[in-house]
Amino acid sequence: MGESPVSRIIKAYRDPAIAKLICNRITELVKTLVKKEKKEIIKIMHVCGTHEHTITYYGIRDVLPETIKLIAGPGCPVCIVPAREIDEAVKIALEHDALVLSYGDMYRVPGSKMSLANARSMGGNVQVVYGFRDAVEKSRKTKGKAVFFAVGFETTQPTIASYVALNKIPPNMSILVSHRLTVPAVKYILKQPDIPLDGIIAPGHVSTITGAGAWSFIAEDCGLPVVVTGFEPIDVLLAVMDLLEMLVKGKPKIVNEYSRAVSWNGNVRAKEYILKVFKVVDADWRGIGVLPESGLALRETYSSIDARKIFNIRIDRWIDVKPGCRCPDIILGRAEPTDCPMFLRACTPEKPLGACMVSSEGTCAIWAKYGGYRRNVSIRDQ
Amino acid sequence: MCLGVPGVVIEIEENTAVVDFDGIRLRVDTFLVPDVRPGDFVIVHAGSIIAKLSEEEAMEVISAWRELLAALGGESV
Numbered sequence A: 001m002g003e004s005p006v007s008r009i010i011k012a013y014r015d016p017a018i019a020k021l022i023c024n025r026i027t028e029l030v031k032t033l034v035k036k037e038k039k040e041i042i043k044i045m046h047v048c049g050t051h052e053h054t055i056t057y058y059g060i061r062d063v064l065p066e067t068i069k070l071i072a073g074p075g076c077p078v079c080i081v082p083a084r085e086i087d088e089a090v091k092i093a094l095e096h097d098a099l100v101l102s103y104g105d106m107y108r109v110p111g112s113k114m115s116l117a118n119a120r121s122m123g124g125n126v127q128v129v130y131g132f133r134d135a136v137e138k139s140r141k142t143k144g145k146a147v148f149f150a151v152g153f154e155t156t157q158p159t160i161a162s163y164v165a166l167n168k169i170p171p172n173m174s175i176l177v178s179h180r181l182t183v184p185a186v187k188y189i190l191k192q193p194d195i196p197l198d199g200i201i202a203p204g205h206v207s208t209i210t211g212a213g214a215w216s217f218i219a220e221d222c223g224l225p226v227v228v229t230g231f232e233p234i235d236v237l238l239a240v241m242d243l244l245e246m247l248v249k250g251k252p253k254i255v256n257e258y259s260r261a262v263s264w265n266g267n268v269r270a271k272e273y274i275l276k277v278f279k280v281v282d283a284d285w286r287g288i289g290v291l292p293e294s295g296l297a298l299r300e301t302y303s304s305i306d307a308r309k310i311f312n313i314r315i316d317r318w319i320d321v322k323p324g325c326r327c328p329d330i331i332l333g334r335a336e337p338t339d340c341p342m343f344l345r346a347c348t349p350e351k352p353l354g355a356c357m358v359s360s361e362g363t364c365a366i367w368a369k370y371g372g373y374r375r376n377v378s379i380r381d382q
Numbered sequence B: 001m002c003l004g005v006p007g008v009v010i011e012i013e014e015n016t017a018v019v020d021f022d023g024i025r026l027r028v029d030t031f032l033v034p035d036v037r038p039g040d041f042v043i044v045h046a047g048s049i050i051a052k053l054s055e056e057e058a059m060e061v062i063s064a065w066r067e068l069l070a071a072l073g074g075e076s077v
């Protein structure tokens, strides 16, 4: 059997020889920026948990000049679900005798009092699913009511929307929608004066749906360079290099480095499904507050599958952040895990305090697993 | 959860496809990219094909950079 296309691409995008060439170029560009623009620090934000994984796993921060600071932004879709919505799911599982179906990543994230995993150990009927198809099949096999806890950014939304639009939801199944949108979150961050940034790495897989065009406002309205890129180490290095080239030239643009998967308009069919089934609403992000037009809710036409309407649950008080936990600052790129005094002390992957330490895409969890804090090693070593 | 995994389509049945991820095969939805064919290279996210991947495009991009960077090698910015 020959090599698969997957392994051919992986080989090319992990080639150390090209990585070296890119790093050399990056070093030159940084020198120019430091000299010409008197830049002391160049802050680049990415907004995807998988990018953080690539950056940390391959030690990309270590091979870049110290001037460059790669910051993780709001890239973890389960970290930003407010505790209130987890509390809703827990309540449905414990008090309404329904089967609650959740993605594995969400299962252990704490609500105000407990996670869905805790609810299960207290007798709640909670099951983990890999995808929506799986959830639909499990609902079909259930006699009573089944509820899917729909979290996720633009990549997960269209699949659920497609089932709803095509009338493929079993009669006993409903959906608890906790979807959030990445584009408005980035817009919000770019308006914060205390989070100064020099460039943005746009999320590759979200962009397969939204299209690269969704990020053009960053260059046009905010005057910052932006690169859509993939998840191999060379992808990330190329993105950094492109951003620096644009900074040197003083011409911020949008560049699509991930053209092997992302088009300008994205997956138009997927976007149509989302639009048909969901409406855009103001929504709160865990510990951050309400961001305008940053969430989705089912349209009125689909009220009959809206878990919030069916179970009529009201949660008036909830606790998003435990005292001392800095997850909201980490999500917004105001802090790094090592800025939190609890990191790897009171808060570990085994005993997580905040959502960022639970999800495999949370920045704290990724740093705990792979390091990623060379320039701040002190915290753990002290 | 934003984890998208690349794989190769093996067979299609109604609105699903069997996709091979380096030896592991899974049945996934094709609602979002209904025109996939066996042999296509795709990205799967949470049980659904969300995009096709172009190997050609991938290789073009990387070789263009390889040439450009090698040429830039000695020059200053």
Ligand code: SF4
Pocket (backbone or CB within 6 Å): A324, A325, A326, A327, A330, A337, A340, A341, A342, A343, A344, A347, A348, A352, A353, A354, A355, A356, A357, A364
């Ligand atoms: S290390 Fe733990 S307590 Fe600190 S910000 Fe991260 S999740 Fe919160």
